[in-house]
Amino acid sequence: MNPSLATRHSWFEATARARINGLLDAGSFREILPPAEAQPSPHLAQLDLPGAFDDGVVIGCGRLAGKAVFVAAQEGQFMGGAVGEIHGAKIVGLLRRAVKEKPAAVLFLIDSGGVRLHEANAGLIAISEIMRAVLDARAAGVPVVALVGGSCGAFGGMGIVAKLCSAILMSEEGRLALSGPEVIETVAGVEEFDAKDRALVWRVTGGKHRYLMGDCAMLVEDDLAAFRTGATEFLAGWTEPAPSLAGLRTRQRALKNRLAAYGALRDGLDVWAALGVTQPESVPLLDRDSLVALKEGLPT
């Protein structure tokens, strides 16, 4: 169902705080280290840049359809949602608390270009600590679910973090990849990747492409209520599996096969054709429900 524009509250356009309010049960959110108690980044102050009271991430506890959940939401409008030392420490602290308190899930509202380069090594270390903490929470049986639909997508270190989560829920507007389009263009040249070609960027990193490739578990509308419904439905049908070597080996084989099958292709259009989509050029224009139906009809 496509909600009318009047009743729709865009996830893409919402702030981190508005996303949390739309996602959780009304009035259930309790922020940990709220702006009046938190500290802005000391690194940004040294570089003579204004910080944010919450250092660009909101963390806390609340309820989703009655279940106790923890939430971390990155603010993409502040320095591209990039992860600095305090920003990272807040996320890591929340994930470690989840290991102890065992909420039904940690919902990770990712909207980030990756490491905050201003904070150099502190930012890189923060990302690696988040990775470890995500895996620790999952090993303790707490699902960590990434919600990706903000303007910064999930790139760089946060692209890796997203893939370490139990599952990813995405909207068409969301993007997920390792190196961002501008980074690829800068390093490898415009012949390799034209970052100004927005349609191309979405054809290789956007939510529809990720859904067709099986990189995200669910494709939802760009709507606060749709993310809420999607996360509720996902958690109702999910049990966090125990980590296993066999599972990792299966996944590694699948990735090798995928690289062999699609590694030489240059554009989402070519990949979709190889997946068995008969009219790949129609994919960018399909609405969410039609795309889900298309994927369900594809040969496996």
Place this chain on the structure above:
Amino acid sequence: METLDFRFDSAPVSRAANPALCGVVGSGNLEILVKAGDAATICQISIKTSARGFGETWRAVLGSFAAAHAAGGTAIAINDMGATPAVVSLRLAQALAEYQGGGQ
């Protein structure tokens, strides 16, 4: 970055709920945190802004806010990323309304 500090006389705020935050430190935007201050008839404002040299503009915008609203007894902290005076005025009114428990 420039750090500015102002104190304005202002009528006491009518009602104080919890510390309130409005806005985001994004391009052309700012965040405003309103907390309880130490003097009932003073509105105390501290600003960190990425745009240097606009001290007098800030004084004019904030002075008219403190005169038009009952904002005494508050300590307001601002992180600014180049917001225009109109945006600053709107956000201040919004933040004060939330501080008084007014919501959105």
